[in-house]
Amino acid sequence: MLAAPAAIAAFALNLVLGLPGPDRAPARTAPRFTPRPLTAAAEIAGINFGVWAINHYLTDEFYSYVNWETMWQNFRDGWEWDRSQFHINFYNHPYGGSLFFNAARANGLGYWGSSLATLGGSLMWEMIMEKYRPSINDLVATTAGGCVLGEIGHRFSALVRKSEARGLGRIWREALGTVLDPVGALNRLLDGRKDGIAGYPGSPDPDRLLDGQLVVAGPVLIRGAGLTGTRAAPLLGFTLSYGDPAGMGWAGKPFDVFAIRGRFRCSPDKPQLSLFIDGALFGKKLPGRETASHFLGLYQHFEYYGIDTMRIAGTSFTGGWTSRIGSDPGLQLTASARLGWLALGGSDDFTGTTGQRRSYNMATGVTAAAGLTLTARGFELGEIVWRHYALFNLDVLDSLAGRESWDILQGQICVPVRSRVGIGLAAEYCSRRYDFRDLGPGSRNAVEARAFVVWQF
Amino acid sequence: MIAVSTVISAIALNLALAGVEPAAAPALNPPVPVRAEHGRLPRLAVELDSGAVFFGEEGFGSGWKYGGGVFFRTGRRTGVEVLLEKSGVPMEAGAAGLPGSGRMSMTSLLLDGQLYMFDNGRVLPYALAGIGFIFIGYSPDVPAAGPEMDFVDRLALQIGGGVVYRVAGGLSISGKARYNLVKTWIEELPATDPRRDDDPYAQNMLHLYGLELAFGLRFSF
Numbered sequence: 001m002l003a004a005p006a007a008i009a010a011f012a013l014n015l016v017l018g019l020p021g022p023d024r025a026p027a028r029t030a031p032r033f034t035p036r037p038l039t040a041a042a043e044i045a046g047i048n049f050g051v052w053a054i055n056h057y058l059t060d061e062f063y064s065y066v067n068w069e070t071m072w073q074n075f076r077d078g079w080e081w082d083r084s085q086f087h088i089n090f091y092n093h094p095y096g097g098s099l100f101f102n103a104a105r106a107n108g109l110g111y112w113g114s115s116l117a118t119l120g121g122s123l124m125w126e127m128i129m130e131k132y133r134p135s136i137n138d139l140v141a142t143t144a145g146g147c148v149l150g151e152i153g154h155r156f157s158a159l160v161r162k163s164e165a166r167g168l169g170r171i172w173r174e175a176l177g178t179v180l181d182p183v184g185a186l187n188r189l190l191d192g193r194k195d196g197i198a199g200y201p202g203s204p205d206p207d208r209l210l211d212g213q214l215v216v217a218g219p220v221l222i223r224g225a226g227l228t229g230t231r232a233a234p235l236l237g238f239t240l241s242y243g244d245p246a247g248m249g250w251a252g253k254p255f256d257v258f259a260i261r262g263r264f265r266c267s268p269d270k271p272q273l274s275l276f277i278d279g280a281l282f283g284k285k286l287p288g289r290e291t292a293s294h295f296l297g298l299y300q301h302f303e304y305y306g307i308d309t310m311r312i313a314g315t316s317f318t319g320g321w322t323s324r325i326g327s328d329p330g331l332q333l334t335a336s337a338r339l340g341w342l343a344l345g346g347s348d349d350f351t352g353t354t355g356q357r358r359s360y361n362m363a364t365g366v367t368a369a370a371g372l373t374l375t376a377r378g379f380e381l382g383e384i385v386w387r388h389y390a391l392f393n394l395d396v397l398d399s400l401a402g403r404e405s406w407d408i409l410q411g412q413i414c415v416p417v418r419s420r421v422g423i424g425l426a427a428e429y430c431s432r433r434y435d436f437r438d439l440g441p442g443s444r445n446a447v448e449a450r451a452f453v454v455w456q457f
Numbered sequence: 458m459i460a461v462s463t464v465i466s467a468i469a470l471n472l473a474l475a476g477v478e479p480a481a482a483p484a485l486n487p488p489v490p491v492r493a494e495h496g497r498l499p500r501l502a503v504e505l506d507s508g509a510v511f512f513g514e515e516g517f518g519s520g521w522k523y524g525g526g527v528f529f530r531t532g533r534r535t536g537v538e539v540l541l542e543k544s545g546v547p548m549e550a551g552a553a554g555l556p557g558s559g560r561m562s563m564t565s566l567l568l569d570g571q572l573y574m575f576d577n578g579r580v581l582p583y584a585l586a587g588i589g590f591i592f593i594g595y596s597p598d599v600p601a602a603g604p605e606m607d608f609v610d611r612l613a614l615q616i617g618g619g620v621v622y623r624v625a626g627g628l629s630i631s632g633k634a635r636y637n638l639v640k641t642w643i644e645e646l647p648a649t650d651p652r653r654d655d656d657p658y659a660q661n662m663l664h665l666y667g668l669e670l671a672f673g674l675r676f677s678f
Contacts, residue, residue, distance in 0.1 A: 042531075
């Protein structure tokens with residue numbers, strides 16, 4: 001189907017760009033994994049068929065009633081902006097894309113080849129597996145978001161696995177690897193886990209740097225008047241830094257360096273997920289004086305943010321740098337800045353009336369971010385991060401045309417209490433100024449502060 | 458009589474050992490096991506089969522089906538088969554909400570994935586799952602005065618299993634049991650355009666889940 005030529009093209013692109021799987025440089029005599037673009041294409045088609053079957057036979061979705069006529073009419077009638085809900089378009093679609101991406105990754109294609117295969121999988125879904133007209137925003141969100149989620153899942157699963165693990169240790173490692181990269185795990189199962197073969201996709205990758213922290217925050221201490229969520233709800237957050245943001249782990253391949261900041265937070269209606277992910281696509285380590293290190297990169301972002309009823313999500317590409325000054329175990333200061341293009345964004349439509357299917361605005365725009373982190377003896381004492389989104393809302397069906405400006409400021413300070421455990425205070429401020437064509441200008445703000453316990457590793 | 462019992466014994470032994478590797482050929486250094494090549498999944502095969510089809514939906518009878526397909530091996534124990542099949546069953550008056558009796562015909566263009574239990578042997582059982590276009594036609598026994606009616610064609614799943622028994626050379630006999638899972642409805646013609654404007658929830662949904670039992674011949678290349 002559509003996925004097959006895409007996967008073959010992906011393979012060709014992969015060869016042209018010389019970017020095979022994550023693990024290169026084997027011994028010359030060792031057996032090497034050979035990429036399988038056709039198998040990847042078949043798996044991507046199989047994923048689409050499987051998702052369609054669930055939609056059609058188990059959940060009986062309206063859009064799953066397809067036949068050759070709907071397919072032909074989709075080609076005939078062309079593209080549109082769809083009206084699915086916020087989390088479907090900005091989380092579910094990227095997650096679906098990550099399965100396509102990992103099908104390609106698990107069969108030996110590199111990042112760029114897998115990206116093209118993800119595009120093929122998304123095209124197949126949009127053109128023939130739904131009776132709705134193909135959606136431009138779904139194609140962008142599935143492909144761009146899928147690459148980010150898929151690559152980090154692929155990388156993390158390789159980090160979790162361990163060749164020498166046996167018994168219970170192997171079970172939990174492979175199980176966690178399956179959660180992170182389900183398609184890769186299925187391929188390992190079918191292949192019989194060939195970790196000994198050089199370049200085998202998903203093989204353990206134990207040498208990567210991984211820093212992070214896990215945060216559990218208690219009840220709200222301070223809250224803006226406009227917020228409506230419960231004060232008692234706990235918050236679970238995490239930060240993961242793969243490969244060192246200042247470029248120590250950069251080996252020249254996309255996502256050798258990336259960072260994730262996520263949290264589950266209770267919003268008024270349901271638990272709310274926030275995810276900020278940025279990974280370097282291209283980069284260069286710059287020489288620094290003595291204990292300083294610098295990294296200049298072109299980054300791909302996946303953003304999905306919510307505080308109370310204020311939500312913004314999107315996929316963007318930025319240029320930026322990260323610098324670290326100071327040496328471990330002494331004081332270290334890490335600073336970073338990004339500026340770029342928000343390719344496709346969505347912001348909640350707080351004016352939406354009941355009955356409207358879409359409750360958010362489609363946008364493109366400019367994004368910027370900056371951060372400062374202070375670390376002592378490997379323990380993060382404080383951090384402040386600012387993000388800015390200048391949205392140009394598109395004049396499409398059910399979207400409020402106009403302009404928006406979002407600023408999100410997050411800061412925290414903490415002190416170590418015992419070993420890698422600490423306590424601290426975190427504050428967050430979100431501001432949204434808008435000027436919609438039909439409503440005129442206005443603004444909304446949210447502010448919140450919490451106490452938290454953190455485990456850093 | 459001795460000759461007959463010998464032949465019967467040979468056949469019985471042959472059946473008992475179907476799918477079992479023969480003893481390794483004597484070798485000196487090192488002993489290398491020899492795998493039987495008979496019954497191995499062919500790279501390419503053509504299959505023709507025929508059988509019966511039964512529908513569970515009220516008012517639909519049973520009928521015959523026939524068809525053929527081309528099989529391609531994709532792995533040691535996997536393959537895909539592209540099939541074109543046709544079947545037809547009688548419909549009683551009242552079936553699918555139609556006033557009179559008639560006949561439903563179904564033409565299927567399917568892509569089946571097959572997973573074999575063994576990669577070698579005379580007897581090769583397998584499970585299958587497929588997807589394909591189902592073109593469904595309706596013809597009343599007595600033409601009605603009202604608008605012409607027809608079923609809406611569908612994309613549908615097929616699941617089941619089968620077995621292939623190698624008889625000789627490239628010739629095998631096959632048996633299949635498959636379950637077609639078609640969800641559709643009957644509509645007045647001309648059909649809606651665009652088709653996406655159909656509201657499936659407003660239709661008299663028919664679950665044409667049909668069991669197909671078929672036997673056929675497979676010619677391997």
